[in-house]
Amino acid sequence: MQADTLSGGFADPSIGSSHAFRAVMEAMARPGTVHGISGAVPPAPLSPAAGTVLLTLCDTETPVYLAGAADCEAVRVWLAFHTGAPLVGPAECMFAVGTWDAVVPLSSYPVGTSQYPDRSATLIVERPDLCATGAALTGPGIKDQAALSLPEVAAFHSNRALFPLGLDFLFTSGDCVAALPRTTKVS
Amino acid sequence: MKDTSDQSNFRKAWMSLLAKAPEGRAAALLDGAMARPAFTWLRAPEIGSTMVRARAGATGAPFNLGEMTVTRCALTLDTGEVGHAYIQGRRKEDAQTAALIDALMQTEVSQELRTSVLEPLEAEMTTAKAARAAKAAATKVDFFTMVRGED
Amino acid sequence: MYVAVKGGERAIENAHAWLAEERRGNTDIAELGIAQIREQLSLAVNRVMAEGSLYDPDLAALAIKQARGDLIEAIFLIRAYRTTLPRFGASEPVDTGAMACDRRISATFKDLPGGQVLGPTFDYTHRLLDFKLAADGDVPEAPARAAETGDVPHVTGFLNREGLIEEARHDDTPPRDLTREPLEMPADRPLRLQALTRADEGFTLGLAYSTQRGYGRNHAFVGELRIGAVPVEMDIPELGFAIEIGEVTLTECETVNQFTGSKTEPPQFTRGYGLVFGQTERKAISMALVDRALRWEELGEDNVGAPAQDAEFVLYHADNIQATGFLEHIKLPHYVDFQSELELVRKLRREAGVDQVQEAAE
Numbered sequence: 001m002q003a004d005t006l007s008g009g010f011a012d013p014s015i016g017s018s019h020a021f022r023a024v025m026e027a028m029a030r031p032g033t034v035h036g037i038s039g040a041v042p043p044a045p046l047s048p049a050a051g052t053v054l055l056t057l058c059d060t061e062t063p064v065y066l067a068g069a070a071d072c073e074a075v076r077v078w079l080a081f082h083t084g085a086p087l088v089g090p091a092e093c094m095f096a097v098g099t100w101d102a103v104v105p106l107s108s109y110p111v112g113t114s115q116y117p118d119r120s121a122t123l124i125v126e127r128p129d130l131c132a133t134g135a136a137l138t139g140p141g142i143k144d145q146a147a148l149s150l151p152e153v154a155a156f157h158s159n160r161a162l163f164p165l166g167l168d169f170l171f172t173s174g175d176c177v178a179a180l181p182r183t184t185k186v187s
Numbered sequence: 188m189k190d191t192s193d194q195s196n197f198r199k200a201w202m203s204l205l206a207k208a209p210e211g212r213a214a215a216l217l218d219g220a221m222a223r224p225a226f227t228w229l230r231a232p233e234i235g236s237t238m239v240r241a242r243a244g245a246t247g248a249p250f251n252l253g254e255m256t257v258t259r260c261a262l263t264l265d266t267g268e269v270g271h272a273y274i275q276g277r278r279k280e281d282a283q284t285a286a287l288i289d290a291l292m293q294t295e296v297s298q299e300l301r302t303s304v305l306e307p308l309e310a311e312m313t314t315a316k317a318a319r320a321a322k323a324a325a326t327k328v329d330f331f332t333m334v335r336g337e338d
Numbered sequence: 339m340y341v342a343v344k345g346g347e348r349a350i351e352n353a354h355a356w357l358a359e360e361r362r363g364n365t366d367i368a369e370l371g372i373a374q375i376r377e378q379l380s381l382a383v384n385r386v387m388a389e390g391s392l393y394d395p396d397l398a399a400l401a402i403k404q405a406r407g408d409l410i411e412a413i414f415l416i417r418a419y420r421t422t423l424p425r426f427g428a429s430e431p432v433d434t435g436a437m438a439c440d441r442r443i444s445a446t447f448k449d450l451p452g453g454q455v456l457g458p459t460f461d462y463t464h465r466l467l468d469f470k471l472a473a474d475g476d477v478p479e480a481p482a483r484a485a486e487t488g489d490v491p492h493v494t495g496f497l498n499r500e501g502l503i504e505e506a507r508h509d510d511t512p513p514r515d516l517t518r519e520p521l522e523m524p525a526d527r528p529l530r531l532q533a534l535t536r537a538d539e540g541f542t543l544g545l546a547y548s549t550q551r552g553y554g555r556n557h558a559f560v561g562e563l564r565i566g567a568v569p570v571e572m573d574i575p576e577l578g579f580a581i582e583i584g585e586v587t588l589t590e591c592e593t594v595n596q597f598t599g600s601k602t603e604p605p606q607f608t609r610g611y612g613l614v615f616g617q618t619e620r621k622a623i624s625m626a627l628v629d630r631a632l633r634w635e636e637l638g639e640d641n642v643g644a645p646a647q648d649a650e651f652v653l654y655h656a657d658n659i660q661a662t663g664f665l666e667h668i669k670l671p672h673y674v675d676f677q678s679e680l681e682l683v684r685k686l687r688r689e690a691g692v693d694q695v696q697e698a699a700e
Binding site: 195198199202203206207233234235236237238239240241242243244245246247248249250251252253254255256257259261271273274275276277316317318319320321322323324325326327328330 | 387388391392393394396397420423424425426427428429430431432434435438439440441448449453454455456457458480481482483484485486487492494505506507508509510511512513515516517527528529531532535536569570571572574576577578579580581582583584585586588590592609611613615
């Protein structure tokens, strides 16, 4: 076991995770806005933003699906040490992480039940970049209209149709995070 | 995982021993044996809990019995060995000592640690257990059969 | 419903200060230490750990001191503290067959392998107040005798070999956890056992007693009662193998119950199971009886309408922290609610003409 795969956690876990949680919460509350998020230094190919989100939101009771290239030995060991999260397939996960090509199709993930809509997956989608241009977003938390560089539109359109069930999305790139909760209409 | 299963078994044995050691005892033995090396925290001592499970009817389906407090930490020596500790209770000092010993057991001082820390610790704990078992044994009922009348 | 009211901050602060003073009592008397409570009131500590659902004798002792000996208040403090702890994981199911037994008795077999070990029990004491304890004095060391080594087998195993008792079939389904998801009916046996092991001792005892008196009778014998320490093993993800992370003292009770058979099950003995943190014998036996009563459905027995057979009634009322929270909240201000009730009663009385009759009488 190498020490380097075990480093890269928060320097001060309680403060670091609080800052990161605030960033995720702001991103979710105002869909389309881009927020800085840092603190974790995960192994490649994870971005610092994705690693920080995982360390902040995951623990032994949140099954995680590592999609595509994210499913490598270094990430598995790093995640096990810092979160203890069990690794599972898409159908059982509460969180999934990977590039858009790796995480699709969205039909593989739990969307919750009518009694417990919260029992659904949150997808952490790694993006080459994040900017406030592209698909138009409307809905709760958005004054008039927002925009976000999404990988596509159709998938989010059908996800919105499942409301109150559905998936929630966090987009990560470098040390930035943006969100697209199931409440947001994409056009 | 690079550890072979034999190494894992040895490591499991010393980590288990350290987790159950009485408060401060492993530290006293370690400090009596050698100076503590420098190290860097990978995870500073942290107090949390573990859900203890049991089985219905002792052998059936598992159920959640309740939690216990646990302290854990991880550190790395300047020479690169990584030490982990998961020990019962809220004992940050003891967790640090246990993780240090775990790391040192992977170095060339392992034999010295074995004879000056692990073996004495195990002997003390075995003696304490045996004393309790002996008191329990003294409360064992020795039945003797009364002469029974026959028709 | 209660309505928040403002004011009273100074009164509350002063009440807290007085509470602290009353907790300490007469300062001419030496203050109790946490270690003294842990060592000398250990059965109270055990109850707080069991019903607080957190094994940590020092914390339970602190809670008892803070609660001035009110054990339900102490359990409340432990439950509140427990929620602040990050959970590192769940242990492997403990192996009670490997218990280092302080006590191990059977009411069904006299000569069982491993023997009848009484342990530090109240059972054969005369229940006469011992005034010697009122004076300080050293306690002589308890006698010792050479102990047998090796695991002590479970009594139910002997019956199992003859096929006379139902088997507790091995299963590895991860159990539901009522500290993570709200309790929902129907509750399977693992969930019921979790609720019962942390249930109020008095409530569980009363229900168990009711089954003995005929409300859902299930003819229980104590097949085995054992108390002792078992190691707790947990899988450590970053290591890739499991280690022992500590040791807990448990009380285990297995009842052997008469069963004449049903449509689905042959005539055989059935089992009730109690397992509780600490030396908590009364609770463990009660738990086993109530567990067995709740199993009527899976065993194909009749529901005779007994309280102990009603899972919803038992499980929703067994938790003393839920119960005390709801019960005690009615002492909080309900001024607005009561005002509306008052208006209603006055109106009804006017309509019924009660007040006029009284006036006429005067």
